[in-house]
Amino acid sequence: MENNLNWAGNYRYGATELLVPETLEQVQEMVARGSRMRVLGTRHSFNGIADSAESLLSLQKLNQVTELDRVNNTVTVEAGIRYGELCSYLHENGYALHNLASLPHITVAGAIATATHGSGDRNGNLATAVHALEIVRADGETAVFSRDQQDGDFDGAVVGLGGLGAVTKITLDVIPAFQMRQHVYENLPLSQLRERAEAIFSSGYSVSLFTDWTSASMNQVWLKQACTETASSADGAAEAGPDFYGAALATAKLHPVPGHAPDNCSEQLGIPGPWYERMPHFRMDFTPSAGEELQSEYFVPRRHAYEALRAIEQLRERIAPLLYISEVRTIAADKLWMSMCYEQDAVAIHFTWKPYWEAVRQLLPAIEEQLAPFQAKPHWAKLFTMEPDRVKSLYAKLPDFKRLLLQCDPNGKFRNAFLDTYVM
Ligand SMILES: Cc1cc2nc3c(=O)[nH]c(=O)nc-3n(C[C@H](O)[C@H](O)[C@H](O)COP(=O)(O)OP(=O)(O)OC[C@H]3O[C@@H](n4cnc5c(N)ncnc54)[C@H](O)[C@@H]3O)c2cc1C
Known part of the structure; x- marks a missing residue:
């Protein structure tokens, strides 16, 4: 891979090739042929969640809106689309999304795979807008997961951590523009x-x-x-x-x-x-191609917001020198198995660190210890040092998610070191 760094430059992908399909058929063929692969979005995750031992697949050329359904108030997009591209289209057509993250430059597929969120006491994370997903599974065949199906697996598939296959199409709920x-x-x-x-x-x-x-x-x-x-x-x-x-x-x-x-x-x-x-803190037309920062974030039940902040405050003399800024947001509970807000109204405490990984790595265990009484969950896409068994213990639906992963991908084509460590 020519450029093998993530957006922040702190993670070097170990994958040896980047495949860029232009059609669904090419995705299917590449997936069926490959032995180990993952889909890469816009590389905004700070850890190895998107990495693969062999191939990465970029859907950057599959980034069109395919349908706006004015009867059911949904929009269907190809999975490589970024929020920036989708939002202006929706607004021109009189529609909006219920929430957005702090920046618009990430893909819809990458955001929902990691339960990316914005803020709002009644707003669920961005994945809660998903109505249906089309996924190319490990064998190259497509499968659809929809909220309209009654088998219950939809709630497991949405925040899929990239492990179910290549998401190729996404249908999202939309609301009137405002x-x-x-x-x-x-x-x-x-x-x-x-x-x-x-x-x-x-x-x-x-x-x-x-x-x-x-x-x-x-x-x-x-x-x-x-x-x-x-x-x-x-x-x-x-x-x-x-x-x-x-x-x-x-x-x-x-x-x-x-x-x-x-x-x-x-x-x-x-x-x-x-x-x-x-809704985003940063402007659409300002697109930093790389960042000089690191990020961590922890989710605690909202009723503990004050105590959790006070617990972190105990470390403020160690935190402040390494920090650009912390942000505190709220997210409404949802039903998505691997969401950090599964069945729990949450407050998310975020840290944008200066790029001093060694020092940050030494501080994170102390923050995690302070937040342990509140059952804090780390953001899937950011930096944390929590023990894998601890992470696993925080997800009540983990056994169901593992079953779903094995059902979609029995031989682990879409699994990587991150999933093997924190999920399997
Ligand atoms: C500056 C900055 C600001 C951020 N702000 C926020 C914020 O406000 N709120 C928040 O919650 N997070 C935030 N994040 C984290 C970010 O939202 C997540 O890292 C998100 O997953 C990035 O999406 P991406 O398109 O870059 O995906 P990547 O980082 O490239 O990939 C993320 C995951 O998605 C999977 N994936 C991507 N596309 C597909 C697909 N088509 N099919 C299957 N799997 C796929 C990958 O395999 C991987 O597991 C921020 C990150 C940065 C760098």
């Missing part, structure tokens, strides 16, 4: 989350708290509201109160990382705009 506004507040005292976490996280369509752990407060609150939720002034900008639980309304655009220029951030200051230009 306008959003975003306001930023500065310095929310952490103590406010003790009594008011629920009110804070439900105060907008999507709420993110950012902290660098240098003080006992959240540096910023990013409050994203659907325009119907907010009153607007004559110039269209939303009227926002000057105070948010002790945090002060920002009067200039801000980047979440202190000292960074906000140019590449999505519009703030209450200026209305389409849903897909406000």
Whole structure:
């Protein structure tokens, strides 16, 4: 493989070839012929989850919208499409997705495979929008998993960790397009989350708290509201109160990382705009080809949000020097077996680290120990040091998922070292 690094440059793929099919038939033929393979999305995962001992398959040339169903409110896409490409199409046609991650440059297939999420107390992760999947299984034959089927395996197939086969088509639920506004507040005292976490996280369509752990407060609150939720002034900008639980309304655009220029951030200051230009934190037209950062993230039951943050705060002197920024978001419970939010409303505590892996690797066990009483689950696509048996113990449906993997791929063509370690 010519470029064998992931987006962050911290992981070198061990695969020896990258195959780029242009049709479904070519995917089927390549899969049937290969002996060990995985599908690669846009390489935004920080660990070896996408790697393969032999071949990687990129579906970058299979990235079209194939159907917009205005009766059932679904859109069907080829699996190589990125959210950025899909969102503008949907908006032009009067539709929206219920939620988005912090950046629009990732593939839909890659995002749902790892239960990628945005924020919102009533929003499930991005995989919860999946209505159906077409998968090319290890033998080269296609199979469809749909929410309309009654066998129950659909909930196991959606967050498939890339192990069931090559997802070639995805049908997603869509909702009517809407306008959003975003306001930023500065310095929310952490103590406010003790009594008011629920009110804070439900105060907008999507709420993110950012902290660098240098003080006992959240540096910023990013409050994203659907325009119907907010009153607007004559110039269209939303009227926002000057105070948010002790945090002060920002009067200039801000980047979440202190000292960074906000140019590449999505519009703030209450200026209305389409849903897909406000839900991500970063602009569609700003596409970093590589990143100089590492990421980790842990999911705990939402009722423990304050205690979990306080537990991490104990380590703040070790965390702060290695950190760009932490982000705290909420995600609604779902039914997807391998989702970090399976049957549990969650709060996700995220760390964007400076690229000092050795030091971060030594710190992660301490963070994981602090969060252990809350049964914290690591994000599948980010960096963690938790023991494999501990990870496995956190997923009640793991035995069913293993059965499904073996059913779709009896000889382990789509398994890799990551799945062998943390799932099998
Ligand atoms: C800057 C940055 C910001 C991020 N922000 C967020 C965020 O806000 N929220 C969040 O939850 N995560 C976030 N992530 C993590 C990211 O969403 C996940 O790593 C996601 O899986 C990346 O998608 P990808 O297209 O790059 O897939 P890859 O990283 O290339 O692959 C991920 C997995 O998907 C599988 N896969 C991909 N395509 C297919 C397919 N067609 N069929 C079968 N399997 C497939 C791969 O085999 C692999 O297992 C972020 C990552 C970065 C680098």
